[in-house]
Amino acid sequence: MTSIISLSAAELSEKLASREVSSEEATKAHLERIEAVEGSINAFLHVNDEALAAAKQIDERRAAGEQLHELAGVPIAIKDVLTTKGMPSTSGSRMLEGWVPPYDATVVARLKQAGLIALGKTNMDEFAMGSSTEHSAFGPTKNPWDLDRIPGGSGGGSAAAVAALEAPIALGSDTGGSIRQPAAVTGTVGVKPTYGGVSRYGSIALASSLDQVGPVSRTVLDAALVHDVIGGHDPHDATSLEREWPSFAAAAREGADGADLTGVRFGVVKELDADGISADVQARFKDAVAVIEAAGGEVTQISAPSFKYAVAAYYLILPAEASSNLARFDSVRYGLRVEEPGQTVEQVMAASREAGFGPEVKRRIILGTYALSAGYYDAYYGSAQKVRTLIQRDLE
Incomplete structure (x- = not known):
């Protein structure tokens, strides 16, 4: 088992293609590791009880001579912010405890189409609000390197699962660092893709002008391989870019050979x-x-004075x-x-949101509602948008 779970996704895919290892064996090894x-890490909120059956199907298709995707049969973990048909999707909150969506997020559907095996759903700060995965309604995730330390957040479950060899690759979401920061503190690779480069359809929204879905892995090549699967235009997502993307994996492989x-x-x-x-x-x-x-790149210093804001x-x-997006969780x-007998809709809504949201989510909803309120909108939210424009100009 140790040899299988220590393989990168790219290495495992080679062994699967040569039939040196079966997808069922690889999936079983990772499930046993989980x-x-x-018990000590708490990276997963739900383990997929259909993973082995899905792996067996991939093995049968490969044995029949079917041409499969490079990553077909490779296990993957999925952050619980993404909707998954047949598996609970809670976004780390009591508000959605037990909810099983009737559809897959686009990125999940693309993983399935490529033949990857979903191991389960990973822990996260509630509704992706946090930087430590301590704000999950279902308990904190620990850093596999040192159980007294945090794995980062909000996607600490995905990063911890990959670092602990529970999964070779994972999906996360990143609004203000929720893929990249956990990668930094767990020794993994995390990528926030270009805004609009990966579909967010089926990703439970936090801040719609910032959210992105991206890969978590132990190698740059693995992250690139996952991006190649999930990236590209999606008509279900109004912010999705209508453009062709070159292969990230091809670039990673070229770079591994010594990029000029x-x-x-x-x-x-x-x-x-x-x-x-x-x-x-x-x-x-x-x-x-x-x-x-050393590789021949020209490095120049640039000024971006608005970055400090x-x-x-x-x-x-x-x-x-977030205040606007989370208004949809109204108990209706x-x-x-x-609810109790005789309560009005407003009373039921208030009681449900009080019980369903944790303290960090409540803090941010209150702050966001205040920033959007009459008399304060221009001073707070409006001013912040002006600063964003200045930052964009600095980047340009």
Whole structure:
């Protein structure tokens, strides 16, 4: 089992293609690993009881000579913010406890179409609001490297699962770091794709102008392979870009052979070399710049003076959009419903939201509602949007 679960997705796909290992064997090995370590890590909220059957089907199709996708038969974990037909989708909240969606998110449907095996749904900060996976309604996730430390958030479950060898790859979502920050603190690879590059249809919304779905893995190539599966235009998502994307995996493989970056220009933002960034992080960043220069890349310093306002703007835009998005959880159509005889709809709604939302979610809803309220909209939300425009101009 140890040898199988330590393989990258790319390595495992080669063994599956040569039939040295079956998908059923690989899936079983990862399920056994989940059973062995979940008591201490709590990376999963739900384990798919149909995973082995799905793996067996892939083995049968491969044995019959069918041409399959490169990642067919490879197990994958899915952040619980994504809807999955036949599996609960709670977004880490009591508000959606036990809810089984009638449809798959587009990215999940694409994984299934490519033949990947869903191991289950991973833990997260409730409705993706948090940076530590301590705000899940179903208990915190621990960092596999040190159980006394956090795995980051909001997608700490996906990152911890990959780091703990419970899954070779996973899906996460990233609004303000929820894929990248857990990757940084669990020693994994996390990518927030270009906005509009990956469909968000079926992703339970936090802040619609910021949310993106992306890969979590142990290698750059694995992240690129997953992106190639989930990326591309989706007519179900109004923000999806109508453009062709080159293969990220092809670029990763080319880079692994020693990329020549001659003629490629890289900008280093001088305002980010500031107090508050740890010396270790700055040293690793400078190491990365040195690697780029050694490969022939041209590194130049650029100024982005509005960046210093970015975090303040983010913490107004995100709660405002979250307040609007989470208004749909009103106890009337679906989700938790707390009621007593004789109560009005408004009383049922208030009681249900009080019981269903955790403290961090309540804080952000209150902040966002305030920022959008009459008399304060221009001073807070409107000003934050102006700052966002300045940041966009700096980037341009």
